[in-house]
Structure formats: C-alpha cells, structure tokens
Amino acid sequence: MGNILAERTVLRNPFLSAMIKAMRQSRLFTKTKKEAPADEISRNAELLIRGGYIHKEMAGVYSYLPLGFRVLKKIENIIRKEMNLVGGVEMKTAILQNKEIWETTNRWDDKEVDIWFKTKLKNGGEVGLSWSNEEDFANILKQYVSSYKDLPLYLYDFKDILRNETRSKSGILRGREFYWKALYSFARDEAEHHDFYEKMKVAYQNIFKRVGISHLTYLTFASGGAFSKYSHEFQTITSAGEDTIYVGEDKALAVNKEVMEDEVLISLGLEKNKLVEMRAIEVGNIFTLGTSKSEALNLSYTDKNGDKKPVFMGSYGIGLGRLMGTVVEVLSDDKGIVWPESIAPFAVHLLRLGEDKVVGQTAEDVYRKLSERGVEVMLDDRDNVSAGEKFADADLLGIPLRAVISERSIKDGGVELKKRTEDKGKIVSSEELLKMLKPSVIRPDAYF
Amino acid sequence: MGNILAERTVLRNPFLSAMIKAMRQSRLFTKTKKEAPADEISRNAELLIRGGYIHKEMAGVYSYLPLGFRVLKKIENIIRKEMNLVGGVEMKTAILQNKEIWETTNRWDDKEVDIWFKTKLKNGGEVGLSWSNEEDFANILKQYVSSYKDLPLYLYDFKDILRNETRSKSGILRGREFYWKALYSFARDEAEHHDFYEKMKVAYQNIFKRVGISHLTYLTFASGGAFSKYSHEFQTITSAGEDTIYVGEDKALAVNKEVMEDEVLISLGLEKNKLVEMRAIEVGNIFTLGTSKSEALNLSYTDKNGDKKPVFMGSYGIGLGRLMGTVVEVLSDDKGIVWPESIAPFAVHLLRLGEDKVVGQTAEDVYRKLSERGVEVMLDDRDNVSAGEKFADADLLGIPLRAVISERSIKDGGVELKKRTEDKGKIVSSEELLKMLKPSVIRPDAYF
Numbered sequence: 096m097g098n099i100l101a102e103r104t105v106l107r108n109p110f111l112s113a114m115i116k117a118m119r120q121s122r123l124f125t126k127t128k129k130e131a132p133a134d135e136i137s138r139n140a141e142l143l144i145r146g147g148y149i150h151k152e153m154a155g156v157y158s159y160l161p162l163g164f165r166v167l168k169k170i171e172n173i174i175r176k177e178m179n180l181v182g183g184v185e186m187k188t189a190i191l192q193n194k195e196i197w198e199t200t201n202r203w204d205d206k207e208v209d210i211w212f213k214t215k216l217k218n219g220g221e222v223g224l225s226w227s228n229e230e231d232f233a234n235i236l237k238q239y240v241s242s243y244k245d246l247p248l249y250l251y252d253f254k255d256i257l258r259n260e261t262r263s264k265s266g267i268l269r270g271r272e273f274y275w276k277a278l279y280s281f282a283r284d285e286a287e288h289h290d291f292y293e294k295m296k297v298a299y300q301n302i303f304k305r306v307g308i309s310h311l312t313y314l315t316f317a318s319g320g321a322f323s324k325y326s327h328e329f330q331t332i333t334s335a336g337e338d339t340i341y342v343g344e345d346k347a348l349a350v351n352k353e354v355m356e357d358e359v360l361i362s363l364g365l366e367k368n369k370l371v372e373m374r375a376i377e378v379g380n381i382f383t384l385g386t387s388k389s390e391a392l393n394l395s396y397t398d399k400n401g402d403k404k405p406v407f408m409g410s411y412g413i414g415l416g417r418l419m420g421t422v423v424e425v426l427s428d429d430k431g432i433v434w435p436e437s438i439a440p441f442a443v444h445l446l447r448l449g450e451d452k453v454v455g456q457t458a459e460d461v462y463r464k465l466s467e468r469g470v471e472v473m474l475d476d477r478d479n480v481s482a483g484e485k486f487a488d489a490d491l492l493g494i495p496l497r498a499v500i501s502e503r504s505i506k507d508g509g510v511e512l513k514k515r516t517e518d519k520g521k522i523v524s525s526e527e528l529l530k531m532l533k534p535s536v537i538r539p540d541a542y543f
Numbered sequence: 544m545g546n547i548l549a550e551r552t553v554l555r556n557p558f559l560s561a562m563i564k565a566m567r568q569s570r571l572f573t574k575t576k577k578e579a580p581a582d583e584i585s586r587n588a589e590l591l592i593r594g595g596y597i598h599k600e601m602a603g604v605y606s607y608l609p610l611g612f613r614v615l616k617k618i619e620n621i622i623r624k625e626m627n628l629v630g631g632v633e634m635k636t637a638i639l640q641n642k643e644i645w646e647t648t649n650r651w652d653d654k655e656v657d658i659w660f661k662t663k664l665k666n667g668g669e670v671g672l673s674w675s676n677e678e679d680f681a682n683i684l685k686q687y688v689s690s691y692k693d694l695p696l697y698l699y700d701f702k703d704i705l706r707n708e709t710r711s712k713s714g715i716l717r718g719r720e721f722y723w724k725a726l727y728s729f730a731r732d733e734a735e736h737h738d739f740y741e742k743m744k745v746a747y748q749n750i751f752k753r754v755g756i757s758h759l760t761y762l763t764f765a766s767g768g769a770f771s772k773y774s775h776e777f778q779t780i781t782s783a784g785e786d787t788i789y790v791g792e793d794k795a796l797a798v799n800k801e802v803m804e805d806e807v808l809i810s811l812g813l814e815k816n817k818l819v820e821m822r823a824i825e826v827g828n829i830f831t832l833g834t835s836k837s838e839a840l841n842l843s844y845t846d847k848n849g850d851k852k853p854v855f856m857g858s859y860g861i862g863l864g865r866l867m868g869t870v871v872e873v874l875s876d877d878k879g880i881v882w883p884e885s886i887a888p889f890a891v892h893l894l895r896l897g898e899d900k901v902v903g904q905t906a907e908d909v910y911r912k913l914s915e916r917g918v919e920v921m922l923d924d925r926d927n928v929s930a931g932e933k934f935a936d937a938d939l940l941g942i943p944l945r946a947v948i949s950e951r952s953i954k955d956g957g958v959e960l961k962k963r964t965e966d967k968g969k970i971v972s973s974e975e976l977l978k979m980l981k982p983s984v985i986r987p988d989a990y991f
Binding site: 109110113116117157159160163176179181182186187191192209212213215216222224240250254271272 | 612627641703
C-alpha cells in the first residue's frame with residue numbers, strides 16, 4: 096500500500112518524478128577518476144577533477160560540472176541570505192565595461208591595473224571585461240542618488256569576474272575567471288559607513304561558519320591598498336594559501352605580514368611574542384573605500400543643510416569558487432573530499448551493493464521515499480561496480496552521510512549508516528532513516 | 544492582538560523582517576523617469592529604463608537593476624523547471640574559450656564566425672569569449688562518454704554570452720552581452736534525438752505559455768544554418784521583430800521567409816494563399832546538429848555491437864533578456880509595462896495615498912500580513928508624492944495587481960483593488976484581500 100501511494104505521489108508531481116529519474120549515479124555523466132591529472136599540482140583541483148566536480152578549460156579557467164554546480168549554488172544561497180539580512184539588494188551588472196568610466200577613476204590604464212582583459216568592438220572602440228565593480232555601481236547610482244534621503248544603499252551582485260593573472264596553478268583558489276559576490280555600500284558619512292562595516296564583519300563570519308571553516312578562519316588586519324590605510328581580510332589557515340599571517344589566538348585576530356608593524360599591533364592590543372606565523376588564504380575581504388571614487392565619479396548628495404557631499408563607499412567581496420576550493424583544501428582527508436552538510440551536493444549518498452533483487456527493491460524504495468520527503472539523496476545504482484569501488488567513490492565524493500543497502504545490511508535489520516568523518520557505521524531500519532533525515536532547506540527541484 | 548502576533552512573527556524570522564524593511568518604494572534606489580532616454584529608439588528599452596528595470600552601459604549592454612533582476616530570475620526559474628522536466632542537468636561552463644577546441648570545428652576564424660570577442664592572455668596566447676557553447680560541452684563530454692550506456696545526455700547552463708554585434712539598437716532584444724540558456728542533447732542516433740527534440744518543442748511551448756506570450760508565438764520552420772537543412776524557431780509577432788515570417792493560423796505554424804519555398808510548404812501541409820506575412824522576433828530556437836561536431840571533436844561511443852559511432856547532437860537556446868524584452872514589446876500599453884503574473888517583479892503593488900495616520904497604519908498592516916503570507920508585495924510608502932504620480936508609476940511599472948489604501952478606500956470598506964489590465968477597480972476588505980492572494984511559488988527570501 097505504501098508503495099502504491101508513493102507511486103501516485105510521484106505521478107502527481109512531475110518534478111519529483113524527473114528528479115527521481117535523474118539523481119542516480121548511473122545517470123551522472125561524470126565519472127570518478129583514480130588518477131589526478133598530471134598538470135594539476137593543487138589538492139583542491141586534484142580532488143575536484145577526480146570527483147567530476149569541475150573541468151579544466153585552461154590554466155585558471157574551470158567549468159562546474161553538475162556536482163560542482165550544486166555546491167556552488169549552495170554557497171551562493173548562503174551568501175545571498177546573509178547579504179539580504181544586512182539590507183543588501185541584488186542586481187546583475189554587465190561584464191563588458193565602459194572605458195570612459197574607468198578612465199575617470201584612473202583605473203583603465205594597464206599600468207594602473209595590470210589584470211585587465213580588454214577586447215575590441217567591431218565598429219570601433221575598446222571595452223574592458225569586468226575584473227571589479229566599484230566604478231560600475233557608483234556610475235549607476237549617480238543618476239538616482241541626489242538627496243540624503245536616498246542613502247544609505249547596499250547593492251550587490253554575483254557575477255563572473257575575469258582577471259588576466261599570470262599565476263594560476265592553485266586550481267579554483269585563484270582563477271583567471273571566477274564567480275564572485277561583490278557588495279558595495281553607499282553611506283552618508285564615515286559613521287554610517289562604520290556601522291554597516293561592522294555588520295558586514297558579522298555577516299562574513301556567519302558565511303564562513305555556515306560553510307564549515309570558521310574554526311580555521313581569522314579576521315585579519317591588512318593593507319587597504321590604494322583606498323585606505325587598512326582593510327580587513329578573512330584568512331583561512333592552510334598550507335595551500337598564498338599569504339602569511341600572524342595569528343593572535345587569544346584575541347581571535349590576525350595580522351597580515353604586509354602590515355605587521357608595531358603601530359598596528361599596539362592598536363589591536365596584540366603582543367608580538369604571542370603571535371604565530373601561518374600560511375593562509377584570503378577567503379573574503381572588506382574595504383573602506385571612502386570618498387575617492389565618488390569624488391572622481393561625481394557621486395554626491397545634498398545633506399539636510401543643503402550642502403553637497405560625496406558619498407562614502409565600502410566594498411565587500413567573496414569568491415565563491417575560492418571558498419569552495421578552500422573547503423576542499425582544509426576539510427579533505429587522504430580518501431577524498433569531506434563536505435559540510437550545508438554545501439554538500441547531496442545530504443545522503445545511498446549505495447546499493449550487489450545485484451540482488453530484494454536489495455534493489457529496498458534501495459529504490461528508500462531512495463524514492465527520501466526524495467519525496469525532500470531529502471537530497473544520490474543513489475549509487477550502478478551495476479557491475481564492486482562494493483570496494485563504490486565505497487572508494489563515496490569517500491572521494493565526500494557526501495556527509497553514506498547509507499548502504501546490501502544483503503548483509505538487510506539481514507542485520509536495514510541500512511548501514513556512516514558519516515563521512517566516521518570509521519564505522521551502524522545499522523538503522525529504513526523507517527528510522529526516514530525519520531532521522533530532515534528535508535533540504537533549498538528546494539531540490541530548483542536546480543537538480 | 545493581531546498586530547502584536549504579527550510583530551512577534553517578524554522578530555522570529557529575520558529574513559521576513561529584512562524583507563519587510565526592503566520591499567518599500569521609499570527604499571528602492573531606482574526611480575521612475577518621465578522621459579525616455581534620447582538614444583533609445585526601442586519600446587522595450589524605453590519602458591524598462593523609465594521604470595528603473597535596466598541601466599544602459601553602452602549600446603547593446605545593459606545591467607539589470609533590482610526590479611529587472613527579479614523579472615530575469617523568474618524567467619530563469621521557469622526555464623530551469625522545464626529543462627529539468629525533460630531530463631536536463633544543469634552545470635556552469637566558462638566564459639573564456641580555448642582557441643584550440645574551436646579551431647577543431649573550424650569556428651575560430653573571424654571569417655567563419657564574425658561575432659567573436661577575443662582577448663589576449665598576459666603570458667601569451669589568444670582566448671575567445673563565449674558566444675555559443677556546442678564545442679565546449681562536446682569537449683567536456685569527450686572524457687566521460689565511451690559506451691552506449693553513457694547516452695543519451697541532456698546538459699544545460701545559464702550564462703552571459705558575448706557577441707560582437709554591429710546592430711544593437713533594439714534594447715534588450717539584441718545585445719552584445721546577454722543572459723542565455725543553452726541545452727545540448729547527446730543521443731545515440733537520429734531516432735533517439737528526434738524523440739527528445741519533440742519533447743523540447745513542448746518544453747519551449749510551455750515556457751512561452753508560462754511567460755504569457757503563447758498567443759502570439761508560433762513554431763516556425765526555419766533554416767538549419769550550417770548544421771542541417773532546417774531548424775525550428777519560436778517566433779513572437781511584433782513590429783519590433785527583425786524577422787519576416789508567414790503564419791498559417793489554422794495549423795498554428797509559421798515559415799521563416801528564408802525557407803519560404805514550395806517544397807517546404809508542401810511538407811508542412813501549408814497553403815501559400817492562406818499564409819499571412821508578419822514581423823516577428825525569434826524568442827527561441829531548436830537545432831538538429833547531427834554528427835558534424837562530434838565527428839570533428841571526436842566525440843563517439845561504442846554501440847551494443849562494439850561499433851564506434853559519432854554522438855548525435857542537438858542544440859536548444861533561449862535568450863532571457865530577449866524574452867523579457869519581447870514581453871514588454873507585446874504586452875505593454877500606452878501607460879507602461881503589463882507584466883504577466885508569472886514573471887512580474889511583485890504580485891501586488893500596494894499604494895498608500897496621503898499621509899493620514901490611519902491610512903498609514905492600515906497600509907503597514909496589510910503590507911506586513913501579505914509579506915508574512917508569502918505574497919510578493921511592494922509598498923509605495925513614499926511621502927510627498929501625489930496620488931496621480933503614484934498611479935502613473937504603478938502603470939509604468941506594470942505590476943499585475945494594484946491595491947490602493949486611502950482615506951476614501953477605508954471609508955468605502957477597505958482596499959481598492961484593480962488589475963493592471965482593468966480600467967476600474969473594486970473595493971474589498973483587508974481580510975478578503977488576504978484570502979484572495981496566494982503565496983508566491985518562489986520563496987521571496989531567495990532573492991529580494
């Protein structure tokens with residue numbers, strides 16, 4: 096009776112029906128590889144390519160295959176929620192960039208910005224490819240902002256960013272093309288900016304917490320580049336990182352080597368002899384831009400007293416691919432990737448071992464019921480693949496929970512359940528399994 | 544009591560709370576414009592820029608502002624669902640394109656493809672910017688497909704496409720940069736391809752139905768370009784279109800002028816004297832690619848008999864901006880845009896008229912309750928804006944349902960409700976309004 100009802104549900108919901116067809120490893124066109132590609136020296140690229148998460152197009156340029164796409168989308172949704180929570184409004188800006196606007200702020204010349212990709216319009220004129228977005232957002236706002244009543248504003252987008260990097264051997268940690276969230280804040284004055292800047296610190300910390308790397312990630316005092324004396328980076332400890340930072344564990348703070356000066360340490364209350372030198376990767380940065388850009392672009396407003404003032408800007412970036420690559424670098428073990436639940440491509444990896452009929456029916460039944468419940472599950476339904484191979488693939492792919500259905504598990508009372516981080520599994524009944532697992536927060540029909 | 548409960552709900556749900564703060568016209572940074580920009584001659588760009596939906600970066604390049612972004616996302620979700628339903632699997636391919644791969648199929652040379660944007664890598668070598676995707680998808684599959692068991696496969700992505708067009712005066716109907724869905728099918732043979740091709744016809748028809756233009760859109764017989772003799776376009780009747788088609792109303796079929804030959808008409812059972820010449824825009828196309836690309840790229844599989852065969856390919860594109868622009872072209876009236884419910888940025892435009900305290904409280908209460916119910920509502924809470932201006936803005940923005948709260952509407956019994964397509968509204972009580980409106984299918988917290 097249960098089965099008949101289940102089948103009816105599926106027929107009534109064509110999306111669920113299509114999903115149940117699709118989320119099978121036999122239908123996943125990517126296959127795992129035993130060998131790492133010879134030209135990849137980074138751990139993240141090695142594991143992600145072996146697992147079929149990404150495909151290398153050329154040095155520093157990767158496509159995201161179905162499994163990798165799911166991880167990227169989950170990271171996107173986590174970031175989106177945090178941006179919306181602080182009052183961010185999403186839009187979608189263009190990749191092709193207008194030369195004139197960047198000339199206004201003196202950032203068009205290759206001598207000033209050495210990572211531009213540029214191209215030519217067929218009917219004359221040069222255009223740039225988006226490598227950052229301050230100019231574009233400020234220029235858009237110019238036509239809408241005139242009064243103090245129009246501010247503050249917090250605008251963001253997710254977009255593909257192109258940077259003409261010479262170094263690109265770190266897999267998806269540093270790409271020539273990468274998927275990036277950038278938020279720009281437009282405040283009336285420094286005090287208003289400061290309030291928002293502090294909120295963004297918390298939002299960023301929430302993001303790193305939700306993707307599972309907060310225990311390794313430090314708010315780091317860094318150089319402010321061309322715009323301000325200092326900025327803040329979020330640095331995650333890993334030997335794959337390109338930066339050197341000095342961690343003050345007791346204060347949960349770090350200092351980037353580039354600003355490791357007595358003056359800085361005193362201002363942060365850090366003692367030099369308590370700091371530990373570490374390699375780290377910058378997974379996010381937040382910048383006070385001040386008024387230099389708004390002055391150059393003439394983005395101003397009239398305050399309550401009728402005085403014209405430049406808008407006070409800030410800039411807040413996160414590379415989604417880099418974040419994904421960092422999670423792989425810091426959480427993987429010698430068997431493969433270990434995804435945190437929040438960004439795993441699936442919540443459960445259901446393995447059917449052997450070709451026994453009862454095993455097959457049980458696996459299909461559990462798979463269907465989990466899917467109906469909204470649990471994101473991938474079924475390894477491949478024939479002629481040994482148990483050993485299926486286990487090795489499950490370890491490589493790194494889905495947080497492995498559920499094995501075999502003749503033995505059925506004899507023992509149901510399904511053998513093991514976390515990716517555990518060595519030994521335990522037997523639970525199918526009914527218990529269904530009760531244990533919560534539906535996905537993100538509707539799986541949105542992007543399976 | 545109702546109000547207290549409502550406030551508690553908001554406090555418990557920070558996303559809802561942020562949304563209620565955000566979805567106010569006083570907080571929307573874009574403002575409507577009375578005048579069309581002088582350099583825009585197309586109706587879609589005129590209305591979308593005046594409404595603050597899009598921003599022109601340069602000819603043929605537009606950014607999507609918050610309202611336009613919402614419309615684009617809804618179109619994206621409609622397309623995604625239909626693609627998933629036919630078994631499509633989503634991924635994310637790169638913009639930077641490898642010269643060598645395109646040389647293999649003889650599509651790198653500007654003499655063969657005259658819309659390439661190309662750029663140079665800093666450490667030597669030329670790369671292209673993605674204007675289409677057949678080569679890339681086929682090249683990715685090459686490493687995974689070997690047996691007939693690996694096929695068929697249907698892969699797609701949404702991406703920003705760059706084309707070096709000379710003509711670009713049609714607003715978002717023809718861009719140098721545009722957001723595009725492309726699906727590629729990989730079948731074992733022509734028969735298997737044909738089955739899927741027919742499914743895609745239906746999927747495309749569903750999409751045009753869901754975005755509200757199916758009554759003007761014809762399946763159109765067209766040239767197959769370099770790949771096959773014929774292809775199918777979906778053409779929407781509009782004077783803004785660039786194509787000429789001949790419509791056979793009784794067969795719900797059309798023929799593109801480029802293939803308007805006796806042979807074609809006979810094969811379709813169309814009579815020449817019953818056809819009506821129309822201007823139309825191609826809102827989608829589906830192509831049989833056959834085996835020419837897979838042969839050039841060496842994408843093959845071994846069949847049941849052990850014979851090596853080339854994969855049989857198809858290609859299915861939709862430009863999301865073009866679709867959005869087409870809806871504006873064909874459904875707008877002399878007062879502004881008329882969005883279908885399915886892709887409107889909001890379901891309800893709630894207008895608060897005047898600064899009366901009771902009116903203000905009632906509007907806030909209704910706004911809050913609708914938001915809590917999951918109805919996508921934008922509140923025009925602007926002070927010092929006349930009723931006439933608010934009405935004109937509502938007409939320009941084109942949200943399907945207008946709900947007015949004023950001293951008069953309250954005296955008359957509640958809220959004055961009017962569809963965008965109606966001339967006269969009617970009074971309903973707040974309670975009736977809440978009952979009438981259904982929660983949004985798409986979770987508003989995902990991208991407000």
